[in-house]
Amino acid sequence: MSVSADSIPAAPSSRWSLSRLAHDHNVLGVLFLLPAAAFLLVFLTYPLGLGVWLGFTDTRIGRSGIFVGLENYQLLWEDHIFWLSVFNTILYTTVASVLKFGLGLWLALLLNERLPFKAFFRAIVLLPWVVPTVLSAIAFWWIYDAQFSIISWALIKIGLIDSNINFLGDATNARASVIAANVWRGIPFVAISLLAGLQTIPPSLHEAATLDGATSWQRFRHITLPMLTPIIAVVMTFSVLFTFTDFQLIYVLTRGGPLNATHLMATLSFQRAIPGGQLGEGAAIAVAMIPFLLAAILFSYFGLQRRRWQQGGAD
Amino acid sequence: MASVEIRDVRKAFGATQVIHGVSIDIVDGEFVILVGPSGCGKSTLLRMVAGLENVTGGEIRIGERVVNDVPPKERDIAMVFQNYALYPHMTVADNMAFSLKLRNAPKSEIEARVKKAADILGLGHLLDRYPRQLSGGQRQRVAMGRAIVRDPQVFLFDEPLSNLDAKLRVQMRTEIKELHQRLKTTTVYVTHDQIEAMTMADKIVVMHDGIVEQMGAPLELYDRPANMFVAGFIGSPAMNFIKGSITANGKAVFRTEGGLELPLATAPAGADGRPAVYGIRPEHFVIDEANGIPAEVVVVEPTGSETQVFAKLGGQDIVGVFRERVTVGPGDTIPLTPNPALVHLFDAQTGQRL
Numbered sequence: 001m002s003v004s005a006d007s008i009p010a011a012p013s014s015r016w017s018l019s020r021l022a023h024d025h026n027v028l029g030v031l032f033l034l035p036a037a038a039f040l041l042v043f044l045t046y047p048l049g050l051g052v053w054l055g056f057t058d059t060r061i062g063r064s065g066i067f068v069g070l071e072n073y074q075l076l077w078e079d080h081i082f083w084l085s086v087f088n089t090i091l092y093t094t095v096a097s098v099l100k101f102g103l104g105l106w107l108a109l110l111l112n113e114r115l116p117f118k119a120f121f122r123a124i125v126l127l128p129w130v131v132p133t134v135l136s137a138i139a140f141w142w143i144y145d146a147q148f149s150i151i152s153w154a155l156i157k158i159g160l161i162d163s164n165i166n167f168l169g170d171a172t173n174a175r176a177s178v179i180a181a182n183v184w185r186g187i188p189f190v191a192i193s194l195l196a197g198l199q200t201i202p203p204s205l206h207e208a209a210t211l212d213g214a215t216s217w218q219r220f221r222h223i224t225l226p227m228l229t230p231i232i233a234v235v236m237t238f239s240v241l242f243t244f245t246d247f248q249l250i251y252v253l254t255r256g257g258p259l260n261a262t263h264l265m266a267t268l269s270f271q272r273a274i275p276g277g278q279l280g281e282g283a284a285i286a287v288a289m290i291p292f293l294l295a296a297i298l299f300s301y302f303g304l305q306r307r308r309w310q311q312g313g314a315d
Numbered sequence: 316m317a318s319v320e321i322r323d324v325r326k327a328f329g330a331t332q333v334i335h336g337v338s339i340d341i342v343d344g345e346f347v348i349l350v351g352p353s354g355c356g357k358s359t360l361l362r363m364v365a366g367l368e369n370v371t372g373g374e375i376r377i378g379e380r381v382v383n384d385v386p387p388k389e390r391d392i393a394m395v396f397q398n399y400a401l402y403p404h405m406t407v408a409d410n411m412a413f414s415l416k417l418r419n420a421p422k423s424e425i426e427a428r429v430k431k432a433a434d435i436l437g438l439g440h441l442l443d444r445y446p447r448q449l450s451g452g453q454r455q456r457v458a459m460g461r462a463i464v465r466d467p468q469v470f471l472f473d474e475p476l477s478n479l480d481a482k483l484r485v486q487m488r489t490e491i492k493e494l495h496q497r498l499k500t501t502t503v504y505v506t507h508d509q510i511e512a513m514t515m516a517d518k519i520v521v522m523h524d525g526i527v528e529q530m531g532a533p534l535e536l537y538d539r540p541a542n543m544f545v546a547g548f549i550g551s552p553a554m555n556f557i558k559g560s561i562t563a564n565g566k567a568v569f570r571t572e573g574g575l576e577l578p579l580a581t582a583p584a585g586a587d588g589r590p591a592v593y594g595i596r597p598e599h600f601v602i603d604e605a606n607g608i609p610a611e612v613v614v615v616e617p618t619g620s621e622t623q624v625f626a627k628l629g630g631q632d633i634v635g636v637f638r639e640r641v642t643v644g645p646g647d648t649i650p651l652t653p654n655p656a657l658v659h660l661f662d663a664q665t666g667q668r669l
Contacts, residue, residue: 204400207367212414212461213388222413226404 054283061277072284081260082285085268089292091175092264093243096182100239101232103183104190109220111191112198122195129188137252140181144168144253168254171261178253178262182246189242190235197231198224237300241293265289316501317378317391317468318343319364324373326359326525333359334525336373341503341518346495348504350512351522351548357505358473360522364503365394365471377468393462394471397478399454401446407457408433408442411464432463435494452483459494470495472504476511488514509549513537521545539659543666546594546659552623554594555633558663563587569660573629575608578655583669586660591669594659597623600635600651607650610635612643624649 021027055072059065076082111122128136143150144167152164167177201224209219247266250256256263256271263271265285273282319341326334334356341347349357362368364375366387375382382390401410408429415425433439436456446454455475462470472491476484492515495502506512512519513533520530521544528548529541540546546554559571567582569591577593601607610626610633617623622641625634626649635651643649660669 202398202400204396204398205402207365208394208396208400208402208461209413210367211365211387211392211394212465213417214413218417223402 051283052287054280055287057280059279059283061274061279065280068280072281073288075281076284076288081263082268082288084260085256085263085265085285086288088175088260088262089244089264089266089289092179092182092246092262093240096179096186096243097236097240099179099183100186100190100243101236104187104235105194105232107187107191108194108198109224111195122192125191126188128185129192133185133248134252136185137181137249140177140184140249141253144177169258171258174254174258174262178250181249181253182243185249186239186243190239193231193235194228197228197235201227233300233303237296237303240296244292244296245289316343316499318376319469319501319503320374320376321360321364322374322376324360324363324375325371326356326363326368327371332371332525334371337522337525337527338373339520339527339530341501344499344501346492346502346504346515346517347520348506348512348516348518349520349522350506350509351528353507354524355522356525357507357522361394361471361473361503361505364469365392366390391468392471393465393467393469394473395455395458395462395475397474399446399458399475399478401454401457401461403446406443406445407438407449407460410446410457411460413461414465428464428466429460432460435463435497436460451479452487455479455487456490459491463494463498468501470500470502470504472502474506475504476506476508484511491515510551513549519549521548523548539668540594541668543592543594543661546661546668550596552597552634552636554596554659556661557593557595557628557631557633558590559593560588560590561586561660569593569658571629571631573631575629577608577653577658579658579660580655583660586669590663592661592663592666593653594661595633595653596657597634597636599654599657600633600637601654602637602639602641603650603652605650607652609648610651612645612647612649614645615641615643626651 054065056067056069057065058068058071107125111118111125115121142148146164146166146169149164149167151167152161155161155165156163166173168174205223205227206219209223214222245266246264247270250262250264250267251270254262256267260268265288269282269285269289271282272278272285276282319339321337321339321341323336323338324334325332325336337356337360339347349360351357359368363370364377366382366385370383377390377392402413405413411429411432412425415428420428429442430439433442436459438453438456438460441449441453441457446457449457455478458475475491476487479487488511491504495515504511504515516533518530519533519536521528521536523544529536529545533549536545536549540549540554543556547556557569557571557577559569559577561579561582562568562570562576563582563586567579569577569579571577571593577595608628610628612624612626613632614625615622616625620638622637622639623634624637624641624643625632627633628651633651635649641649661667662669
């Protein structure tokens with residue numbers, strides 16, 4: 001007769017002992033979860049919750065406020081500067097994301113070819129992403145300087161224009177300029193991620209398509225692009241989220257000017273909350289960004305769902 | 316359908332030459348298998364025929380046309396890849412129809428051709444599936460379907476069965492051979508598996524280090540290997556090679572390095588005392604209680620249909636294969652006689668057949 005481990009009666013005193021707890025999967029699970037949960041609670045949930053709460057109060061810097069319901073949002077609803085910032089943010093995000101996607105994909109395709117010094121070029125491409133935003137923003141500030149802009153100087157020397165371009169002083173120019181700077185900074189992320197995606201496409205697929213009679217454009221259209229869609233969805237979701245919440249670049253280059261033409265929701269929120277002291281109103285602007293961000297995430301959630309061809313048995 | 320002519324073809328990657336002048340004639344409708352160990356250049360040669368690699372030197376003709384500089388899509392060939400290279404985002408039907416769609420073939424024709432190919436391969440019920448939802452053998456069949464739909468001049472197969480399990484491989488082997496008998500399309504097939512080569516080919520081309528060692532019908536290669544490489548490569552288990560020298564005074568015999576005398580039917584002229592290698596296939600040993608040479612058994616491997624006996628004969632390792640049941644164990648001695656009519660003699664230096 002064999003005696004299984006279960007049938008040995010446990011000593012009553014050891015029933016709730018530490019060693020017994022340490023072997024309970026549920027207890028262990030909770031224990032292992034705690035650090036992560038605490039981290040999320042302290043650094044994500046609490047600030048977010050605080051932000052949402054502040055949005056319902058009239059808190060100012062140095063004076064705790066009282067609950068005012070939707071008053072902040074009612075004010076914002078009638079505030080044309082807020083609506084301008086919403087428009088700016090959407091314009092900025094849309095144009096910059098489209099450009100980043102187009103140029104990034106192009107760059108990725110180029111880097112995926114057999115090039116001399118390939119590793120060198122791949123490293124160089126990452127530079128704009130590696131440099132701290134504030135640093136590159138200051139560099140752009142110089143490039144866009146009304147008097148000393150190198151672009152104006154070069155164009156004048158070539159003879160294309162007669163006087164300096166007012167990059168950051170004119171509403172349209174300023175918008176284009178900040179978008180250009182953002183695109184420059186965001187391309188590496190898109191390019192390198194898509195390059196990684198390109199490299200997961202087996203070369204034999206391209207060979208098979210070549211033998212099937214596909215031109216290089218047809219190979220791109222029928223093989224590369226469809227196989228890249230899952231990674232495009234991820235990359236562009238992140239790119240849109242980063243761009244929508246951009247702050248540093250604008251704050252260094254224009255501080256939202258001229259005439260609020262480049263004020264994004266993030267910069268306006270900061271402007272009202274910290275220099276303006278209206279913490280409640282600033283928080284309300286920040287909270288107003290949430291629906292847009294949620295929409296972007298939902299869009300990518302549905303876009304990211306595994307397509308039918310990705311399902312089924314393993315290889 | 317067309318013939319394929321490979322004339323003194325060379326290939327170099329940078330400074331490294333990998334194919335050193337290969338010439339092969341493939342007749343219209345023939346099933347030719349390029350076989351050889353990894354790195355012998357067989358896949359590279361196939362890819363040159365396909366147009367996926369440039370030809371460094373020499374000439375490749377498909378039909379009457381020199382195709383060295385013809386882009387792959389104009390060569391009218393279809394290729395089956397080792398990993399099948401099915402388009403994962405397309406259904407089976409779309410995979411097969413892809414080349415026709417690119418050619419802007421009429422929809423009715425595409426449907427008819429896909430259906431016909433699917434019927435040939437028994438894929439009818441899988442047309443709406445995606446490659447991921449198929450088993451290895453089914454994917455293999457879709458890859459062949461994609462080739463059949465094109466109705467090309469030449470089929471190229473690049474180790475198409477390597478990714479399948481052993482049982483399926485045997486089954487697909489038969490299917491491919493049957494398909495070829497039915498379609499009679501010129502086929503060039505690359506494999507490293509000599510059994511595949513032996514069972515399927517009309518003509519085998521044995522390659523090694525970028526040259527052709529021998530080419531011919533399967534049994535020709537088995538019966539009269541041109542050199543020790545082919546002798547050792549074709550046949551499983553591999554041929555036994557026993558070093559020694561030929562004695563032709565009076566009765567021709569082969570004297571091994573250990574001093575044993577092995578029978579020879581005839582000795583090549585003027586070969587007396589010549590150092591040589593005695594090649595005897597494992598299946599050409601006979602158990603001969605009366606006159607056999609005693610060999611010490613090391614390992615016995617019964618497979619059911621036959622028994623493989625690994626033994627030491629005059630100090631050299633040999634293997635014998637016997638259809639009859641052999642009841643010996645390690646350490647026993649077994650009296651073996653090589654069938655003198657089926658012995659192969661090779662030059663000790665060059666490895667060429669004597």
